Amino acid sequence: MCAKTESSGPSNPSHPPIADYQSALRYLYRHIDLERARIVAPFDNVFKLDRTQRLLEHMGNPHRQIRTVHIAGTKGKGSTAAMLAAAVQGCGLTVGCYTSPHLVDVRERITLNNNTIPETDFARLIVQISSLSDRLGFEHELHFFEILTVMGLAWFAEQAVDLAVIETGLGGRLDSTNVIMPEVSIITHISLDHTHVLGGTLPEIAREKAGILKAGVPAISAAQDEAVEQVLRERAAEVGTTLAVMGTDYEYSSRIDASSSSGRLAGRTISIRTAHSVLESVPVPLMGAHQAMNCALALAAVDHLIHQTGGLPLDIQQAIAGLDRTHLEGRLEVVQTRPYLVLDGAHNPASIEVLVETISNHFKCDSLAVVFGCGRDKDAKSMLRSLTRLADKFILTRTTMNPKAHKPEDLRDLLAELSPHSMCMIAETPAEALRLACGAATSRDLICVTGSFYLIGDIKQHLLKTAQDAAGSDRTAP
Structure with missing residues (x-):
């Protein structure tokens, strides 16, 4: 359970009092949102982990009290997170999801079994975070995403989730989510995006994404461009972990399901062979050929969670059945x-x-x-x-x-x-x-x-x- 701060608010707050959900929103949106801002300073000067780490430390290190899966990549993060969450929920477990961006309500970013964080909890945690940041002296440096990351990790610990699926916001190496020590890391497809921040070439971007790889934490990657795969393998060797690439280390195939009678939406199935399991003709719950690879990553992560020491009580067939309940808005x-x-x-x-x-x-x-x-x-x-x-x-x-x-x-x-x-x-x-x-x-x-x-x-x-x-x-x- 998260440790409480010593007081409900700072003695000399640098912002108006936070009395309810609406004032909590106003507090949040006063902070720079790097998803919307044009970043002109050097990347390492803008993105830092120390503020997130210090806030979490003063809240009792809630991120160390929960099991997590960390997902980075250019495209497919949200889809992979949604399918992984649905699969684990299909086994009867509670799953927290931290994703971005939101579409309508900022609370969409922090969910528990598809339910958003309640307004009362959102406001309460904003009060706690604002009090701490004032006391620690970096209230004016704090970023929008850092606040939400701390909130999400703290709330998941309070709710005692069985697993939290954590999606990076931008990059990976200096993303504020990179304070966690996950059970498994996932790298989805990497392509050119945010080049003004992450670098103008695929290897440069891959190095930033590979920053989530950690010693002893197994990693799974989608099939990648050759130069990207080389960077990921080099980084895995540097930190001391294993990396399994779909289609190379794990057998992977996908095909159109000829038995599908949906007409408009042709179904797809995947087959994968991991170090522990052989899964054949698994229906992909989301539309599009690209979702087959994301589904394979989600199931490979479930396989890791089952077979690692002290693994979660998951059943692969229940997880596959759970995929049917995948919930994802704003993607096709x-x-x-x-x-x-x-x-x-x-x-x-x-x-x-x-x-x-x-x-x-x-x-x-x-x-x-x-x-x-x-x-x-x-x-x-x-x-x-x-x-x-x-x-x-x-x-x-x-x-x-x-x-x-x-x-x-x-x-x-x-x-x-x-x-x-x-x-x-x-x-x-x-x-x-x-x-x-x-x-x-x-x-x-x-x-x-x-x-x-x-x-x-x-x-x-x-x-x-x-x-x-x-x-x-x-x-x-x-």
């Missing part, structure tokens, strides 16, 4: 049919490529309209180039949630350069963009919103408000 999420409305937070060229392939393989539609917006720190040109292969029309917009968002006019210029004949409209807000897309679509079309998780969050908020307004109108109707 179908929120409407006739016309289809698909929300996907792809925000780098590799993820957009996967999105294009998945739509092409899994959906039948007469026309594809893309609502697109992304950050200025992203490779918008490469993403748009991939989308032009499939999209008939574009509605370009910018999210209200990201100050680094590209201007729609700049995106239009890029699109005109890539595909001069593409139909294109500009919308001032995501809600207006969705209205334009829906107005131009027939029941046999598909609308895809993509380019940024912040854009997905804006759209989900709009859809939620629309549904609430409609429900309110129904209640007041005579």
